[in-house]
Ligand SMILES: Cc1ncc(C[n+]2csc(CCOP(=O)(O)OP(=O)(O)O)c2C)c(N)n1
Ligand code: SF4
């Protein structure tokens with residue numbers, strides 16, 4: 330679907346929610362939901378998206394929606410999908426229905442990981458989406474396993490001794506890929522047609538699919554409200570967030586510029602990295618370069634620089 334079609338389509342996630350000005354996820358949710366003409370049922374883990382979009386008695390969701398607890402959006406959606414399969418078999422449901430679990434990085438890669446892993450292994454025909462804003466934003470920017478190296482968060486504060494989060498980001502996509510599911514993608518809202526194409530493929534996949542979408546967060550990343558898309562683009566152009574797909578085990582990079590931009594261009598716009606010195610920026614650059622070297626060769630499983 331091209332950007333004009335996406336823009337004009339009736340949206341299934343409407344305005345009136347209380348996301349911060351400049352938050353990245355409203356467009357992500359709209360794009361994903363608009364990428365299929367089929368009916369969609371959504372399970373959403375506790376987190377910012379759920380909190381801002383379902384303030385009783387209002388809702389931004391124009392599709393059947395279930396708020397799961399923090400850790401079990403994947404079990405919730407897989408249970409709904411199982412019930413649907415039974416009802417379909419008994420001819421009690423005629424429509425073709427799609428199933429989406431959408432979770433923050435805490436609800437997906439941390440507390441939701443076993444629920445996701447179990448659902449992936451059981452092979453339910455559901456789409457699982459992580460909107461990756463790199464911390465527990467809803468509760469006040471606590472670090473998650475998906476928080477990037479050296480980020481300043483409220484639980485990894487920068488001071489005389491510590492320089493932000495000292496651990497590497499968990500590689501959730503590799504963990505998901507180890508479940509050998511038929512479709513996996515990494516995407517960014519700065520490339521809406523690419524995200525939409527990936528969502529469409531995911532909804533049509535016979536079996537589980539997973540999409541990891543980068544999502545800038547205004548207070549968490551300490552950024553200006555106007556630069557969500559700019560950052561979503563710079564993340565890709567610097568190689569910090571490569572766009573790729575893994576279809577039936579086959580890896581493909583979707584965006585390969587002649588030359589990556591320096592990662593500093595991406596970091597310097599974010600207050601969470603403002604304490605970094607040249608040596609630390611160089612360390613992050615080396616990690617990005619090494620990973621990119623492998624990905625460019627098509628070697629998804631290749632080693633990384635630690
Ligand atoms: C079992 C449990 N522990 C803690 C919480 C409090 N809590 C609610 S949302 C949240 C963080 C969510 O982080 P993430 O999944 O990354 O979503 P985000 O808020 O960043 O969108 C936490 C810790 C909870 N609701 N349930
Ligand atoms: S705190 Fe971050 S993730 Fe939550 S609504 Fe605001 S910008 Fe979005």
Ligand SMILES: [Mg+2]
Pocket residue numbers: 433434435461462463464465466473
């Ligand atoms: Mg988060």
